[in-house]
Amino acid sequence: MGHDEYQVHEAKILTPSFIVLLTLTLIGFALIALRFIKGIGAVSNMSDGYPWGIWITYDVATGTAIACGGYAMAILIYIRNRMHYHPMIRSAILTSMFGYGLAGFSVMVDVGRPWNAYNFFVPSKWQVNSAMFEVAVCVMAYTTVLIMEFLPAILTTLEKTEWKTLQHMLDLIYGRLGMERPERIGDRLDKVKELAAWARPRLDKVLIFIIVLGITLPTMHQSSLGSLLLIASTKLHPLWHTGFLPLLFLINCMYIGYSIAILESVISCYAFKRPFETKELSGLARIIPFLTVIWLCVVIGDLAWRGQLGKALSFDFYSCFFLLEFCLIASGSLILFSKRRRESIRWLFSSAALIVLGGALYRFNVYLIGFNPGKGWHYFPSLAELMITVGIVAFEILGYQVLVKILPVLPKLHTRDQHTAAHPMGEKA
Amino acid sequence: MGKPSRRQFLKIMGATGAALLAGKQAKANEGHKINNETIGMLYDATKCVGCKACMSACKRVNGDYGSLSYERAKFDTDGLWDAPEDLSGSTRTLIKLFKQSEQEWSYVKYSCMHCQKPSCVSVCPVAAMTRDPETGIVDYNKNTCIGCRYCQVACAFNIPKFQWDRALPQIVKCDLCKNTNLPKKGISACAEVCPAGAIMFGKRKDLLEEAEKRLRENPGKYINHIYGANELGGTNHIYLASMQFNKLGLPTLKDAAPAEFSEKIQHTIYKGFIAPVALYSTLCFIALKNMKKHGGEEGGHDTNTDKGGHH
Secondary structure, three states, rough: HHHHHEEEEOOOOOOOHHHHEEEEEEEHHHHHHHHHHHOOOHOOOOOOOOOOHHHHHHHHHHHHHHHHHHHHHHHHHHEEEHHHOOOHHHHHHHHHHHHHHHHHHHHHHHHOOHHHHHHOOOOHHOOOOOOOHHHHHHHHHHHHHHHOOOOOOOHHHHHHOOOOHHHHHHHHHHHHHHHOOOHHHHHHHHHHHHHHHHHHHHHHHHHHHHHHHHHHHHHHHHHHHHHHHOOOOOOEEEOOOOOOOHHHHHHHHHHHHHHHHHHHHHHHHHOOOOOOOOHHHHHHHHHHHHHHHHHHHHHHHHHOOOOOHHHOOOOOHHHHHHHHHHHHHHHHHHHHHOOHOOOHOHHHHHHHHHHHHHHHHHHHHHHHHOOOOOOOOOOOOHHHHHHHHHHHHHHHHHHHHHHHOOOOOOHHHHHHHHOOOOOOOOOOO | OOOOOOOHHHHHHHHHHHHHHHHHHHHHHHHHHOOOEEEEEEEEOOOOOOOOHHHHHHHHHHOHHOOOOOOOOOOOOOOOOOOOOEEOEEEOEEEEEEEEEOOOOOEEOOOOOOOOOOHHHHOOOOOOOEEOOOOOOEEEEOOOOOOOHHHHHHHHOOEEEEEEOOOOOOOOOOOOOOOHHHHHHHOEEEOOOOOOOOOOEEEEEHHHHHHHHHHHHHOOOOOOOEEOOOOOHHOOOEEOOOOOOOOOOOOOOOOOOHHHHHHHHHHHHHHHHHHHHHHHHHHHHHHHHHHHHHHOOOOOOOHHHHHHHEE
């Protein structure tokens, strides 16, 4: 489980998908600029009845669950001691880092007075009754932790780099200016290399404590994301408003996490033309049904206990969304119970997609669809509001695409082949 | 047992105190205690003539405070007419008319209810929403607020409003003229100007007493219910009306304060921060043990050769 498990994906950066994603990102960011100039009302359909729209529902509540791949993988590898999944962790952490970083960023777009956000660091302003305080502090801490967890990939690269592109560019710039490139730049670049070489083994020594912190924090704030809606007892439909919200959100983020790790691996192997990681994925897939079954049992048990089962089957607007969410998760899990299907990339992909969809729909149901502030209020996201979200997601994918091509993130191909053999740890001598 | 020691004495006193407190709380709903010494308003819908003087006074007094401006109707560019449709980022109180038929109608006044256990205060992550324990006024501080709008999600009455059309927005709600009319004249502006005596300003216990008296003395005139006496753990803005309150746009609510429910769960999970610390240490223990199994490495650098040896 050293740094030799990973490799840089050697490929061109400027691909057609890069251009498309860049365009979407730029549109999104232009609209964000508009939001800061003209106010939130100018770009969004949010209202005093629906103060939280698609930004909070998707970018934050659902996005962080989708970014739980790193969390789910860390539990599997370090706590359940399945070290042979270790080669998959870096790409999981990278996506988590993007997911969380950009969730934090969209919160700053969403809140009305972001310049006051420093109050989260002022102890006299701390309001420990607020689930949101807990979420905010944990998310900020976890984003920092994710960056530290990802740091080894950056440090190894810094250590080994010859700065060829940078030197080339500098030569070009100084050439244009008609000057010689000063010596001290080279010295400084060497200093960076030395610093990276000094820092990396030291970071490695404490990394496990950071990783464990990276497991504790999501456990805390993912459940608190559920707690956020506990207060809305008069507005959230009884199908979803329950004291079990924190527990349901916690389990929900775990099965989404594993499912997204599967999706990510399949998609990136397909896109980067690498062999599929079938063996690892079918192993991952075995865990998911256990989690979803617990989740479904809590949901049904809780509904029965609160006497709301009739509402779930009444086939009205709310019931339909509830049943859709339920069926998506249940059917995805059902597929994964079969060993034969778990070993087929197609089935793995479709079941993971069903579970991610269902799990995400659950969060949409809690935050938006099941939320009813009273007569006269309606909400459907505006085009600009959607485009900002699309822009942020595009930026996430763009960043992932670029970073795997310049940093050692993806599992090394030859070690992977050995991992698929009976020997779980692989021998790389 | 001889003379009780100092420690025992304190213990006994503590236990008695706790028991007394518990006994008192048991009477109130869900363990939270209503404080009737705080101030509020009694709005009697049967007395209101719908002149909207209260709205006008509210805007006049609070217009500058907190950088509010008068709301202007879209057709009225000259500002001769102020006709807000609803409470908003520039309107803290509003009179509406509900018409059941030509003969049966009622005015109703909307504004912050100043809950005894306010959801907005409970959920605000940076304590920008506060409740003054002495006066019971639920106040907002724009200098702390981050604009997350969780207070809007939490409020069952949909009272806090946000300035959606501004680059530098804030939350707007009634603060009982805490910084304007109240310190100057000892009464909120709306209550001060009401020509029909529909708004009574004062201590909650006096308001309740007066409301009960009116109900007693005018049988048949009112719906036999003081809205806000117990709703959501009690509010300081209470109502009397001749029509069903839900028809007047006041939601039908349980007596329990939602904040009691949510805080109980949140505090159970995070009590004394024991659970997170326990979780972290347990996970550390397991993870370190697992790392040792794989070559005694903590961060996992250059373990490849070790591992080769192990297997």
